[in-house]
Amino acid sequence: MLTAITFILILFTAVMVHEGAHFLNAKSVGVPVRAFSIGLGPVLLRRRWRGTEWRVCLFLIGGYVDLPGMAPRVDENGNLQHPDEGMAKKKIGAKLWVLAGGIIANFVLGVALLTAVVMLQPGYRMYTSGADVGRGSEVMSVMPGSPAAQLGIVKGDRIAAINGVAEPTPEQVVKVIQQASELTITLATASGRRIVTTPWPPKNDIAKSDSGQPLLGVSVSPVFQGVALPQALAESAWFGARVVPEIVRGFAQGFAAALTGHKNTEVAGPVGIVGMVNQATQVGMVAVLWLAALINFSLAVFNLLPIPGLDGGRMLLAGVVALRGRPFKPGQEEYVHFIGFMAVLALIALVTVHELSGLIHG
Numbered sequence: 001m002l003t004a005i006t007f008i009l010i011l012f013t014a015v016m017v018h019e020g021a022h023f024l025n026a027k028s029v030g031v032p033v034r035a036f037s038i039g040l041g042p043v044l045l046r047r048r049w050r051g052t053e054w055r056v057c058l059f060l061i062g063g064y065v066d067l068p069g070m071a072p073r074v075d076e077n078g079n080l081q082h083p084d085e086g087m088a089k090k091k092i093g094a095k096l097w098v099l100a101g102g103i104i105a106n107f108v109l110g111v112a113l114l115t116a117v118v119m120l121q122p123g124y125r126m127y128t129s130g131a132d133v134g135r136g137s138e139v140m141s142v143m144p145g146s147p148a149a150q151l152g153i154v155k156g157d158r159i160a161a162i163n164g165v166a167e168p169t170p171e172q173v174v175k176v177i178q179q180a181s182e183l184t185i186t187l188a189t190a191s192g193r194r195i196v197t198t199p200w201p202p203k204n205d206i207a208k209s210d211s212g213q214p215l216l217g218v219s220v221s222p223v224f225q226g227v228a229l230p231q232a233l234a235e236s237a238w239f240g241a242r243v244v245p246e247i248v249r250g251f252a253q254g255f256a257a258a259l260t261g262h263k264n265t266e267v268a269g270p271v272g273i274v275g276m277v278n279q280a281t282q283v284g285m286v287a288v289l290w291l292a293a294l295i296n297f298s299l300a301v302f303n304l305l306p307i308p309g310l311d312g313g314r315m316l317l318a319g320v321v322a323l324r325g326r327p328f329k330p331g332q333e334e335y336v337h338f339i340g341f342m343a344v345l346a347l348i349a350l351v352t353v354h355e356l357s358g359l360i361h362g
Contacts, residue, residue: 004274007273039062114289156188163176164184201214218315259350272351314337
């Protein structure tokens, strides 16, 4: 149940932010919005306010805005004519601004979510900054009866130094323990600093690793320093920009695999996303925010692809019309967008079928 609620909340938020940006950008250039729908399917509630019909529909998994001038009009004889209102009257710059609104909004939301993740759990900076940002090692657990337990080391102690190595990484801690003839460890504890020393390895029997090396009896993880909001924001924005080529390559490889029947490890359909949401909810809120950020980045890039029916495809055809200096025949552009949109739906359905087949066959 928690997985379903989290999945719907992530998807609903991403779509509402996307459509809300289209709404605001349209208003900013003087394009009226006929309707703003929260949800899809049958309309449950509608209310007109400030020239827009606000709708609440049955299935709260998406939404849409209805902009005039995006489709041909029908004259009194039933013939299609070029639209003469709204988006159709705007120049290319205004059109691109409206069409790009959702893409920009999903990217900005992804940056905001990622910034929150970095502020809450600085360890994620190893992904956003692309550098080793750990400083020192923190004791995560202590084996009962181990040398560490006998030395009074407890969970939460930070290893400030070991045998002269200041702020050692977990890898350095392991290396020192394997090579030392004596251990001198400086601990940063809740009550202050404390130094413990012991011959190494002790003469009494202790646990050993598979390779025969003596074990101190602790598990350690890197200590990541907190970061100020401006730096977290900058690192998150840079991460979002940096992953765009990787996401595009992933979409290309994933859809190609789906079409050829090969194993798909790049693109997740609804089933795959639900699985990732389930894993994230088991880890905690920060993992859910991390996943939501990645989903928003992916939605931004996906909608930017120059595929008819998507925002990127609409931007492409709007640019073609501007270069031609004249519009397509009434209905032609809409037909191209319909074909593109159906092709996208077919690809998503194909990915979903492969995911279900993988589940069925283990």
